[in-house]
Amino acid sequence: MRLSTTFFKLFIGILGVFLLLSGVEFAFGVFDILEDSSSETLQTGTWTAGTPIYTAQEFYDFATSSTSASTDHYYLANDIDFTGFTWNYVSAFDTNQFQGTLSGNDYTLSNIVMTSTDTNSLMLSIFSRMDGATIRDVRVENYSMSISSTFLASSNIQSAVFASQVTGTNNIFENIRLSNINLISNSLNGTAALVAQVEANADLSIKNIKVSSLTAISSSKRAGGLISRVLRGTGTIIIEDVEVQGFIAAGNATSNTGGIIGTLQDVVCTIDRAVVEYTAEGTITLTDGSITYKSNKYVGGFVGNAKSTNFTISNSFYTGKLYTVYANLGSAIGREQKPVTLVDTYYSNVLFNNTYIAPTVTTGLHSILVNESSMPDIAWWNGFAVNFLTANALWSQDGTGRLYLEE
Numbered sequence: 001m002r003l004s005t006t007f008f009k010l011f012i013g014i015l016g017v018f019l020l021l022s023g024v025e026f027a028f029g030v031f032d033i034l035e036d037s038s039s040e041t042l043q044t045g046t047w048t049a050g051t052p053i054y055t056a057q058e059f060y061d062f063a064t065s066s067t068s069a070s071t072d073h074y075y076l077a078n079d080i081d082f083t084g085f086t087w088n089y090v091s092a093f094d095t096n097q098f099q100g101t102l103s104g105n106d107y108t109l110s111n112i113v114m115t116s117t118d119t120n121s122l123m124l125s126i127f128s129r130m131d132g133a134t135i136r137d138v139r140v141e142n143y144s145m146s147i148s149s150t151f152l153a154s155s156n157i158q159s160a161v162f163a164s165q166v167t168g169t170n171n172i173f174e175n176i177r178l179s180n181i182n183l184i185s186n187s188l189n190g191t192a193a194l195v196a197q198v199e200a201n202a203d204l205s206i207k208n209i210k211v212s213s214l215t216a217i218s219s220s221k222r223a224g225g226l227i228s229r230v231l232r233g234t235g236t237i238i239i240e241d242v243e244v245q246g247f248i249a250a251g252n253a254t255s256n257t258g259g260i261i262g263t264l265q266d267v268v269c270t271i272d273r274a275v276v277e278y279t280a281e282g283t284i285t286l287t288d289g290s291i292t293y294k295s296n297k298y299v300g301g302f303v304g305n306a307k308s309t310n311f312t313i314s315n316s317f318y319t320g321k322l323y324t325v326y327a328n329l330g331s332a333i334g335r336e337q338k339p340v341t342l343v344d345t346y347y348s349n350v351l352f353n354n355t356y357i358a359p360t361v362t363t364g365l366h367s368i369l370v371n372e373s374s375m376p377d378i379a380w381w382n383g384f385a386v387n388f389l390t391a392n393a394l395w396s397q398d399g400t401g402r403l404y405l406e407e
Helices: 005-021 030-034 056-063 091-095 149-154 378-384 386-391
Strands: 051-053 073-076 101-115 127-131 134-146 163-167 171-185 195-198 204-218 227-230 236-250 261-264 268-279 281-286 289-294 303-306 310-322 333-336 341-352 395-397 403-405
Touching (some): 091 127, 171 281, 204 289, 236 403
Parallel strands (some): 134 171, 163 195, 195 227, 204 236, 227 261
Antiparallel strands (some): 395 403
16 A cells, blocks of 8 residues: 555654654755655755865865766865965866765855966866756855966866856756856856856756856857856756846857846746846956956847747846947847746846937847836835745845845
8 A cells, every 4th residue: 555645754754853862863854855856955954965075175176076976965064265275277177077966054165266277178167067966055255267368368268156067957056155256258158157058958946146246258259147158958947036246248249148147048947036237348357467348239137148939037127237339238138039028027227338228229128117327216126025025035125125135
């Protein structure tokens, strides 16, 4: 006879309590046992499964390892400061693929300086590739790239903090805080804070992500706040509860620059509860000087170039500067190649090239205008905030009413 689901859950719960009372340690929370397909964020307390990481060298060895399995679990046992540590990227890392779980336990990785002189390198990021991996509950502060203009000119790199390429199903980023992030690329796959390129048919869930003081620029096409490029396929991209602030730009004539995604091809994609403020121009300091790029075409508040037939943005707000001399820009989407659904999506105080008045001749898509050249008042923010504050406890309002994700 088959036990009912309710009875089974009750049995497991009693078993878990019994084990706790009897002093038996186990790595996963009770709820992790109940639903294999559920998000591991249901586990309570500090993550203690698998391999602890204590030092910068241990983290580097783990991140640059060529061996990984879906059952691998790693966790940060403390804050790790990379000051004085050389993170040298070589082209042999390009084929590395992380498939397990990294839990940061709300600890911080700070002062990572990624360097390379190997011009055959393609993917400058902590994990070159991800396939069905989970990264959660981690903070990254002060991340930069120490490369020269000569290296940049003679290489073909895509860059991100965590992964230059994502494949497979069940890829998860959640509960992450990034601050003072500096990235540069010169590949068509571009640069972004979390992921450079999401491959065809890959699934990706991005939830509770705050990115502040970001500079992500590319000499080629595509730059995004969270993702640079999503390729056409059967994949699903879910983005919820995100805040992005910084400078994002691609210097190519068709820049494909967006506050969340640079280029979105035909996949199922939803963005819900997003607050974005960025300027489509940025400067990065290299080892032999600084370089500045300004986006030129296909520049959007949320997405630079949208080609998806199943794409919805809801409960979202953008403000910033969309510099371009072309008409292909929008406060929501820079180039709307296929219809995009906007629900309760707004913009305010956006500088379009040299005016706050949105262009009338454009292939871009605009959100609902709140105020032309000033931020909304507190009464508007209070009304807009209702859907955020009732959805979860992640959001708060500052003294002006503006929404922000809690640290």
